[in-house]
Amino acid sequence: MKPILNPLNLPLKPAYKNYYIPIKTKFLISHFGAFLWMCFTIYLAFPWLKDLAHIVSFPLALLIIGGISYIPGYMNAFLVISLLLDRQPSFKNEFPTNEITILIAAHNEEDKIYQTLKYIDKQDYQGKIKVFVINNCSSDQTVKEALKAKEELTIEIKVLHEETPGKFNALNQALKVVTTPYVITIDADTLLHPSSIRYLVARMESSPAEVCAVAGSVLTKNSRENLWTKIQEWDYFLGIASIKRLQGLYQGTLVAQGAYSLYKTECINEVGGWPDAIGEDIVLTWRLLQKNWKVYFEPLAVSFTEVPSTLKHFVRQRARWARGMIEGLAEIKPWNQPQAYVKYLTGINLIMPYLDLTYTLCWIPGLIVSFFGFYWIVGPMTLLVLPLTLISFGILYFYQRNFVFKPLNLRIRKNFIGFIFFVLGYQMIMSPVSVYGYIQELFKFKRNWK
Structure with a gap:
């Protein structure tokens, strides 16, 4: 999805505002x-x-x-x-002015960090923004590029150093010097829509006191790189965004993703900062939920991230996500969550390994043997799933187009080939990769953050 970077300064009219x-x-x-x-x-x-x-x-x-x-x-x-x-609640104040701090953990990001900071500098947010770039054992010119941005841009930038490898170490080092009530984490390759921070803070300011975090919306910025990124564009645009909306509706967004989320600083400190986990944002979010706090999702707080352009890096990323889910389940069981909706949402994750294993060990082999005339598991009847899938994706597409992209003056790129591969083959890759991640966590394989 190509961002057209024109700030939006028009109040949004909530749909069906008289019916709740x-x-x-x-x-x-x-x-x-x-x-x-x-x-x-x-x-x-x-x-x-x-x-x-x-x-x-x-x-x-x-x-x-x-x-x-x-x-x-x-x-x-x-x-x-x-x-x-x-029905997303309307903002009480669409133009908040709270002072915020942004944390960017950076390891060898010389080709991305300046652009990320430049997009932060373009925000239409009216409050003061402090940015901490935490250099985590970089061996390239990351620090030089960050200092260059400090000299050329208008936002306040400070470079910190953390010599112990690990994203959680870098974030916790910066957390020690955060003095603002809100803190935002952004990946070093994430670009923000000009109104993104404004909407993220506005959602927090419009939420009940027990809301401790708001996850932003993450979309792809390199979808035109190859077929693989074209496929992932639809996963972020339809799949991930829809799951976030579902969880946000029931006040229990399960991952305030480190790529772009806002947290109350006091809440992060109360749970001890970011945990030593490969899925540090997953475990952190579940710890926050266990405190009987709520986590929301704001679809208008749009950001664009660089997705893996090779199968190798995709496997590493999604296996890491699968491991993070298992880490969260191992530390905090669904029945130990105090909120009923969160019990249900985290409980769904308990059956995900079963679903992924069944798909990997049964569906995929069944599809293969069906080409030889053996329709034991996959047969002509399974084609009935396609119209239903297209209907559900059509509903999700309609929402994204009309309630997110149009208000933000964004354009949906034409990506029909990527959509076809996403519908027909994406799950055949995702499930085996997730199973690989479960195995990694079961046998405690070496962690890879990149």
């Missing part, structure tokens, strides 16, 4: 609709279940089809219905 459905009612309606949908799919898939049971036994057939059809269908229906009912 309580969150509990939305939750129940969404589950009821998802349950009806699952019952319908079970009815349609009964012949499939019966045929597979003759080959592998009924319990195993139920386990396989449940993992690749029943449960994913239920979750997808719950997501779509919830998003149809979602």
Whole structure:
């Protein structure tokens, strides 16, 4: 998605502002609709279940089809219905002036750090912005580029040094000198829409006192680099953004991602800063939620990040995310979360390894043997999933286009080829990569942050 960097200074009109459905009612309606949908799919898939049971036994057939059809269908229906009912609250003050601090942990980012700082300098935010660039064992000209930005840009920039490797070490070093009530973390390759910080702070200022963090919206900035980045563009635009909206609706965004999120400084200090974990932002967010605080998501606080352009780097990134989820589950069990919605949302993560394993070990082999005429797991009937998938993506696309991109004066790039590959093949890569991440965490493989 190509950013057109023109700040927006128009108040947004909330849709259906005179009609409000309580969150509990939305939750129940969404589950009821998802349950009806699952019952319908079970009815349609009964012949499939019966045929597979003759080959592998009924319990195993139920386990396989449940993992690749029943449960994913239920979750997808719950997501779509919830998003149809979602109405983002309006801002109480769209132009806050709170003083904020931005933390950027940088390791060998000489080719990116200046541009990132330049985009921060272009913000239409009216409050004071302090930026700490934390040099974490860089061996290139990262520090030189940061000091150059300090001389040429108008924002206040300070370069700190942390000699112990690890992003969490760099962030915790900077946290010691943060004096502002809010702190924002940004990756060194993240570019911000000119109104991004304003909307992020406005969402925090418009939220109840128990909200401790707000996750920003992260999209791709290098989607035209190759086919691989084109595919990921749709994952960020439709998949990740939709999951964030769902979780934000139920006041429990599970990852205030380090790439771009805002936190209350006192809350970060109370949980001891960023943890020593490969998924430091995941574990941190779950610790905040365990304190009975809430985490929101602001879709208008748009940022653009550089996604992996090779399969090798993609595997490292997503395996790291999968490991981070397991780290979070190991430290804080869903039933130990104090909020009901967070119990449910984190509980979903408990079944993700089962779904990924089923998809990897059953669906993919089933697809392969179907080309030879064996339709035990994948057959013509599974093509019925495609129209339903396209309908759900159409709903998500409509929201992003009309309620995020149009108000921000952004243009959606034409990327039909990437969309086709995203719909047809993305999950066949994602599930095995996630399984690889689970194995890494199970056997405590060496951590790789990059």
